[in-house]
Amino acid sequence: MAAGSIAAFWGVALVLISTPGADWAFTLGAGLRGGSVLPAVGGLVLGYVLITAVVAAGVGALVASTPAVLAGLTVLGGAYLVWHGVVTCARPAVPATAADGPAGTDWNTLLKGIGVSGLNPKGLLLFLALLPQFTDPAASWPLAGQIGVLGMAFVVTCAVFYTGMGLLARIVLRARPAAARALGRVSGAAMVVLGGTLLAERLIA
Incomplete structure (x- = not known):
């Protein structure tokens, strides 16, 4: 696998990571609750590590080669994004106050993060449909290793982006509740648009 393929995949991954969605909403919420954001980011990263392992085991190629399964996952993912986006728009994350009580344990936040990234349609579609296209079956090293390298490039980028x-959110937006709500609603609206686009492409086609 050429270095150019890794760079091309990283570019696609960076665009998707930078697009507001479920990961954004979860990370912003964790930052606005105060405390460390590392459990939230760690959960998101672990979720994507698990997806990388599943795809490297051969599931990604199987799904990508089965149009009906890929279409079904796309519809479910689109519906999930629309639902999550509507909820986020209606109840955007706001800075926590003393009256809100404890935000939950780091362990609970970690587990929620794994669930958020593990069910994120953006990530699933990237790993199942796009990632295998950047591998080289004729390369001298195993396909699973190539997928692992590409997956780790995505994971490291996620860790850096979402930690920042x-x-x-913790430093700047906690002092600006109105800005926090606005950014949360932007994230929700982006999820609705992306989810609606996925549904339209599959249901109209």
Whole structure:
């Protein structure tokens, strides 16, 4: 697998990571609750590590080669994004106050993060449908290893991007509740648009 393929995949991954969605909403919420954002980011990262392992085991190629399964996952993912987006728009994350009580344990936040990234349609579609296209079956090293390298490039980028976002939310947005609500609604609206686009592409086609 050429270095150019890794760079091309990283570019696609960075665009998707930078697009508001479920990971954004979860990270912003963790930052606005105060405390460390590392459990939230760690959960998101672990979820994507698990997806990488599943795809490297051969499930990604199987799903990508079965149009009906891929279409079904796309519809379910689109519906999930629309639902999550509507909920986020209606109840955007706001800075926590003393009256809100404890935000929950780091362990609970970690587990929620795994669930958020593990069920994130953006991540699932990237790993199942796009990632295998950047591998080289004729390369001298195993396909599973190539998928692992690409997956880790995505995971490291996620860790850096969402840690920065969480810290920004904690430092800057906690003092600006109106801005926090606005950013939360932007994230929700982006999820609705992306989910609606996925549904339209599959249901109209």
